[in-house]
Amino acid sequence: MNNTPRKVKLSTKLNILKKKPIPMLFGFLFTLIPLFLVIVLSIVFSSIGNDTSEIDYELINSQGKERTAEITDIETQYNVTINGVHPTIISYKYSENGKEIESKYKVLEERKIEKLEIGSNLEIKELNGSSIVKDLKPYDFGSGFFLLFPIPFLIIGLPFLIYSLLNLKKELKLFKFGKVSKGKIVSMIPKSGLPVSNVGQGIIVHYEYETRNGNKIIGESFTTDFSIMSDKKKEDLIPIFVSNENDEKSCVVPKLESLRNTWNIDFE
Template identity: 60%
Template sequence: MKTAPRSVKLSTILNTLKKRPISATIGFLSMLIPVVIITILIIVFSSLGNDVPSVDFDQVHSKGTSKTAQVIDIETQYNISINDVHPTIIHYTYDNNGQIITSKYRVLEERKIENLEIGDDIEIKEFEGSTIVLGLNLTILV
């Protein structure tokens, strides 16, 4: 026995939907609302950027020049935890050929920065606008 799907005309589908307008509306909205919400969330989350600049560590370490920077802020991110350690963002300024530049560096090494205070001088390496703090291991990249 041969079973093939029966072809249904568009007018038949529309007539069936007209007989049950409430069910058709609920079905249409139950498909449309999640699509709209997902689209809005994708737009919002894609517009949020990372607050710490991305850095090519190997290139900055090999080709960068050493400079002295001054710590202007130390911020702990309590909404993130890696192995029960909250990352810390070190904000600092440095002089780049007479121009004062502000940058950030995210670290997980609590012991190495526990004595670091605002106003302290730190050693950094700078290459083409990207910087790393010397003496601190690899930061976390988000």
């Protein structure tokens, strides 16, 4: 294997991915969508849950001391609806060792709190600076359940993405480290691409070359460089990259990519 790898630009890597457009599109689309959804849902959930601090309800309920608090505000979040019910934030204050402490408590119990009013007393339980409203469980939005939503997309997209990346890695290895050899053209078959965009359009080239052991191999390679159709014909020699590890693995050297990456390979 060559000690110094050939330079391969980003545009060349993208062109390799575009040779197999369907796996590439499915892979990137079905993995980027979940990532986008996770970011959006995380922002939404954090905005919903940042009005009140997290508390250990069971611990405070079992070990907390009962106290009387005064309701200072009752706010209903009309922009959020869970099973037809709007969450409500109850703000209250109470005294602890002569110090007034203010706290907020979010609930999803319209019937149980409908008689509460600002200024009225509220029975709470307090433990180490945290408190809960007695006999009223806090509203805990199960964001973890919704964050599982993108998983089906990942299950669909990851195999396509892995396939595209493995194909990229295989061809990049030939581009960077492959030994330059010559192959004799056996056939050149145009291949159509995707409708409208023509992404994936190119030439399937079959060629014959000789391995280090003297065996003749018929190689097949796909190239998006259409210049080969005008520059070469059947029986002509073309430059190819042959793997140093397994000389049965090879690919056509794309003339355009050779010029773009200054590989200095002779195409005459």
